[in-house]
Amino acid sequence: MDRARTLPVYISSYVFSCLVFLLLATIPLYVNPYLVILLTSVFMYIVLTLSWAIFSGPTRYISLASSAFFGVGVYSSAVLGEVLPIPAVIFLGGIVGSLLAFCIGILTLRLRGMYFIIFTFGVSELMRHFLLWWETNMKGTVGRFVVSMEPETVYYFMLVIFAVCLIVAHLLKESRFGLSLRSIGEHEEAALHIGINVTLLKTLTFALSAFFMSAAGAIMATRWTYIDPSIAFNPLFSFMPVLMAIFGGIGRLSGPIVGAAIFAMLEEILITRFPYYYMLIFGVILILVILFLPSGLVGLIKRKSRRSS
């Protein structure tokens, strides 16, 4: 790598990111409330996709447990929201999600490929059905109310989670830790043989990525005010991050962000214009992306620009 040539690019991208975040931080001052709410859900998807990519991007383990972590965050918020201040709730929700991810990580050490995918899907579906059964038979009422917050407050908390998630993802990618993760994705046996503690690394990264998903769930719950297991553990929260990350491109951090932003906007437009065809169009896009955009949108742009220069 030519350090001298990449350094200015680095600095300019830092400056650019800071400017974008400054702009986003001042947005509620001069746009209408609807846009603030829309941007909040865009950031939610970005956080989910980016944190999914922190683990699944380099290691190439496809996790479908995102909805489990998100739902755990949502329920933490519902349970703790009345007794604790919201920053503490978000942090604790994140910790609970990490602990769950840590347990799943330890259980799935030996699983690879298909088994890992269906196991993570099974865990999140089990949690949804168990909670539903528990609330119906043991508690007597399904669903809970959450202490609600101002849209601007939710927006700022989500923005902060997004910023922290991006910084962590970036630091991780540039570190030895990130390099080791990528070597697991390339060839796990080889990574093991050159002395990488594969197990510990995978589990810790999985827990780290779950932290942000749960934190996003905890703050999102305050916007919904009413939640039940089907909302909190909606399997779409597992599929969406995968699709968005693949759509954007997994190799770079910009991929998941671009993918999630475009898709979240698209979802908003489709749901309001064609509520009945929304999921249908979603399925068609999913298949088209897998067929024709294997390296994602960012990969496509990169390839095009390389060809033209």
Added chain:
Amino acid sequence: MGWFRGNVPMFGSVERRTVFATILDVVIGGLIMGGIYALIAVGLSLQYGVGRILNISHGEFIMLGAFATWSLYTFLGISPLLSLVICGPVLFFIGFLIHGTLFRYLRKKSKSAGAFADSSLLASFGLLFIIQNLALITWKADIRGYSYLDHSVSIFGALFAANRIVALIFAVGISIAFYLFLTRARLGKAIRAAAEDPVTAQIMGVNIHRVLAVCFGLGALMAGFAGPLISMIYEIQPSMGLEYTIIAIVVVVLGGLGSITGSLIGGFILGLIGNIVTYFDAGLSLIAYYVIFILLILVKPTGILGK
């Protein structure tokens, strides 16, 4: 089960007879469910074992079969058993076409077997959304059902609706016929050869693309047989597919990934367990399946008959 407790009087003989009838009720009910589970699991097992496609949209094909049967019976008065013969081949053809276009292209483009497994899994999620929402637009989200052969039949004192017994007989018959096809017929042998070693099978003159497409089609055919049988005994709705897919995956893992015999046995085992759990608390059966599934993957991922 309040009625049961009220039903146990002082007479010992009546009590024993009721307990016996209850056990029989649960066991035969489990076999009926198991027969259908075996049928849908065999289809999924074939698609995964030979084609390396974990077809998450498998349940949607079942749903299509169920709704086609419901429509044919409700609007045209066509017998569900006749629909069975119509739905199976139609779905086979749809499955054959989907594999010949979508999955063949994906297979050509994938760099490794693992990459194909991942991308085909995601593509089948796409199929799930497409099929399920087309069905939602066509048939709306309502729960449907019809009554066909619903007079009761007594087996050793336990009462069953005739349609359940018919479903069991058909499920077992189709499973056995399918097993014989795979072990005896020429095409069946080609399929098993392709499952063992695709490259060698190709050298031996097996048209691998055609065999893989036929396999996917056969999986859809099994769904096309299961759908009408399910619609005869249970209520149906467009979102029912995923539940059956999950049951099929649990059975396939239970029997050992890729083992057809394992799927057949696994189906009956899971049906029995499911019916026993349902007897105590109907809401827990799906949870029980997930728990069995998770424990299985952790303790013995190769299943009961896996290599």
